[in-house]
Amino acid sequence: MTSTLRPYVKACSLTFALFSFCVHSSMSQNDLTVHVDGLGQDTVYLAHYYGAKLFYNDTAVSDANGKVVFAGKPQEEGGKYAVVLPGPKFFEFLMVDEPMEFETTAANPSGDLEVVASKENEVFFGYLEFIQGKRTERSPFDKVLQDSSATKEEVTAARNGIQALTDEVNEYQYYLTNDPRDFLFGKYLSMVNEPKVPDAPEEVEDKAMWQYLWYRNHYWDRVDFSDPRLVRDAAFDQLIKRYWGKVLPQIPDTMTAEADMLLAKTLDNRNQDMFKYMLHHMTYASESSKIMCMDKVFVHLVNTYYRTGMVDWLDEAQLEKILERAEDLKHTLCGNRPPNVTLPNLDQDEWVELFDIEAKYTLICIWESTCGHCKKEMPKLERIYEAWKPKGLEIFAIGNDFEPEPWQEYIREEGLDAWINVSDNPLINAQDSATALIYKGRTNLESLNFRTTFDVYATPKMFLLDEDKKIIAKQVGAVQLAEILSQIEGLEETLPYFAPEEKKESAENDH
Secondary structure, three states: OOOOOOOOOOOEEOOOOOOOOOOOOOOOOOOEEEEEEOOOOOEEEEEEEEOOEEEEEEEEEOOOOOEEEEOOOOHHHOEEEEEEEOOOEEEEEEEOOOOEEEEEEOOOOOOOOEEEEOHHHHHHHHHHHHHHHHHHHHHHHHHHHHOOOOOHHHHHHHHHHHHHHHHHHHHHHHHHHHOOOOOHHHHHHHHHOOOOOOOOOOOOOOHHHHHHHHHHHHHHHHOOOOOHHHHOOHHHHHHHHHHHHHHOOOOHHHHHHHHHHHHHHHHHOOOHHHHHHHHHHHHHHHHHOOOOOOHHHHHHHHHHHHOOOOOOOOOHHHHHHHHHHHHHHHHHOOOOOOOOOEEEEOOOOOEEEHHHOOOOEEEEEEEOOOOHHHHHHHHHHHHHHHHHHHHOEEEEEEEOOOOHHHHHHHHHHHOOOOOEEEEOOHHHHOHHHHHHHHHOOOOOHHHHOHHHHOOOOOOOEEEEEOOOOOEEEEOOOHHHHHHHHHHHHOOOOOOOOOOHHHHHHHHHHHO
């Protein structure tokens, strides 16, 4: 399904075509001056990072001697920027609150760069030069370690040499990240340095869990939540992606709580840029996640932040799409009860209510008699039903056919009438009939609109409910359903009624 969240960043993307640009002309005291040897009067672009991507920010024309000047940015708009020359070729630098001046060449702007003025950039490029020097010094040691004929003494010396170089790098990084002048590059450097996890106390039994929780609780200590410039560097993008996708357990309730905690830090520090970046990533990742029930996080974020007017960077059409998507999902969130669907039975002469079913597990299965994939799944569902009916499973199968006759005929021909079959029909969906049925209390709007209620855009679509009719699994296939039931009941043999090729096909489809 196409995500509704792709057009979040309202900026001009930097592409190799370089055929358009955005112009911003606010003057300040931290103007950027670049002297480019070999460049005449030509268009030069200024771009800024937003996470790991570059976006157009400004444009200027160099003079006949290759000098180009850009107006500086306010402190809160600082961060990692790039000057893009014809080619395109570019060099990166730190946009900070001080006059900045560079000299370079059109042939090799990054390699020939010299800082004329800017203490921050002297620190930035000085560190890069330092690291490159240490890599050169390390190279002979790496060759020794890769040489199978090296002696034990040579290997030991090489390892000691690498450790000495590592200690030098760590010492330099400590100096930069703790300098009282509060360098922006020091903050960027802090973000890429992992926290050092201490040993667990002796009295702790599960030491690995203790260390994981310590790491999780201290993960964001390296980030200054009051500084909006941090989002304009790839390090911040890597931090939020790793935390959201790998550090946190992919449990909706846990992720919801963590999202609110992080977003509160940005709001408490009035850091709108960081709030926007984090919220965008969390919202898009939860909406597009393949992990079951993660849409619960998406709906929470939309209802808490988008629907309450806290998102002011989207246009009305974009915002409306996101709100509508959350509305579509609200009835089928894990842990919640779906509406009490009431529809006519197989013969279309009696109304059956979902909540009247007394069962340990209830499976809602929305399917069509003309759907090829449904025809493959229904025989598998039969086998599951035979095995699990004695253990408390009931199936509430909703026919998605718009005409009841083909659906009825298929059920009777295939012998699929052991479980509960319900569906709608054109007559009860007629406006006058539907209004009368709802008015009399025979059914409800969610039942007659079950395709919208259950967000049916493909069939079959299944929801597993517990004894209280709360959703415990959703959008699963028959094989997955059997696995989930077996796991809940603690059974070792999960799929005794499926052939190996059926298990393999299900795994491939899930992937």
